[in-house]
Structures are given as structure tokens and as C-alpha cells.
Amino acid sequence: MSASEHPMREHLLGEAARAILDSRSRTLARDEKKPFRPALATELTALDGEELHRLAAGRRSVRHFTTDPLALTDVLRICRVATEACGLLSSSGPPAHRATWLVSASRVEGVEPALYAYEGDGLHRVGELVDPRVLTYAGQPRLITAPCVLHPRWDLAEAMTSHPTDGYLNVLTTAGGALYSAWLSALTLNLSGCLFRGANPALLPGSGPGGPAAHPVLALALGHEAS
DSSP: OOGGGOTTGGGGSOHHHHHHHHHHHHHHHHHTSOOOOOOOOHHHHTSOHHHHHHHHHHOOBOOOBOSOOBOHHHHHHHHHHHHHHHHHHHHTSSOOOOOEEEEEESSBTTSOSEEEEEOSSOEEEEESOOOTHHHHHTTOGGGGGOSEEEEEEEEHHHHHHHOTTTHHHHHHHHHHHHHHHHHHHHHHTTOEEEEEEOOOGGGSOSOSTTGGGEEEOEEEEEEOBOO
16 A cells, blocks of 8 residues: 555544645646645554554644753654655645755754754754744744744745646645644654744745745644643
8 A cells, every 4th residue: 555545644634734635636637637645754654543543633732842852863753754755745746846944953962052954864054043033923932942843945936937826835735744744753752743834934044955045834843742
């Protein structure tokens, strides 16, 4: 069974995301004879249906985090799941172009507090920590306490040029699917998270992969839930 045919697919998508994907699938089936189906990262397909259902059923947004740091191995695993899911989603439908991944690590064991790029072989420092106003202006000031935030970014102009009708939709669904997979991966590690709208691009540094043309769409805050 392929990852895109996994029986627990419906548990990995929220109602809004599933509606978007179903609509996109119908459009492609009619116009291009190529159905668009979300694929799951390998580490998630390895879980049985009961475990996936338990994770999805127990998922809830957490915006208050403890001061406990995250293990670097956990952060790298979550990033790996996110980027793999991003690649699978991009390959199963119209291209959303390759995302670049920034990781704001304020409390991660083994690395200094800084902004990093995740490029598959680890974290590479690209600048100072993200300005706290990024989260404040995103309407989530409490997320400033998160020890780690993932910021996938895309060149939206390139995406719109390649597919004028659905370029932004392709990016949005890919970002949502990738970060949701990362969120579920975090739950398997007894971590909590919160998916929120992307930060103001003007407040994210233009350094790192993608350069100033890369824009965040959504972001995922990670940490240990505060009681």
C-alpha cells in the first residue's frame, strides 16, 4: 500500500484541509486526469491505525510551554518528517516548489539560541533569534515561550507564475500538510504544538536558504505543555 493510500489519511487532516484537498482532487481529475492525494511521511506510515487515531484524536493546540529545552534529536526528527511530507505532497500534485525551512531554536539542547536553516543534514546557523514581534504580530504573543518554531518558506511569486490559478493554494495545502505531519510526529515524542499563520515576512531575516524572496505561510510552535 502506498503512503497516499494509507487508510488513516482522513485522521491526519482537519476538516478545512480535507475539504480543500477533496476540491483540488476533483478539479485535477476533471482537468488533468491526475488525482491529488496527500501522502504521509515514512515515520507516520509506520504507525498502525489505532495509534494514528489516538494521536489525531488527542491533538489540541498548546500555546503555553514550559522552560524545558527540546532534545536536538527530537527537533531533527520532526524537521525530517516535515520536509519529507512536504516533498511527498509536492510530488503528488501540481508543484508548490521546494520549501526552505527556518528553525527558531531558543531552547534546544546542543545548539546555541539562534535562527537555523534545516537542510536535511542538520541545523545550520543563519542568524539571530527571530524577533519576538514575529509571534506578537501573528496574533500569538504567548507562543514567544515556545522553545522551537518551524518556519517553512516559499517563493510565492514563483509559485504563482508556475500555476496562476492555484499557485498559492498549492503552497498553502503543502505547508499545512507538512506541518501537520510534523505536529503528529511531535506527539509521538510526547511534545505539544500549535499550528499558526505565518509570521510577517518583514520581521523574518532574509538570510538563509531562499533569501529575501522566501515568504512564510504557516508555522509550527513546539515544546512541552505548561500545566
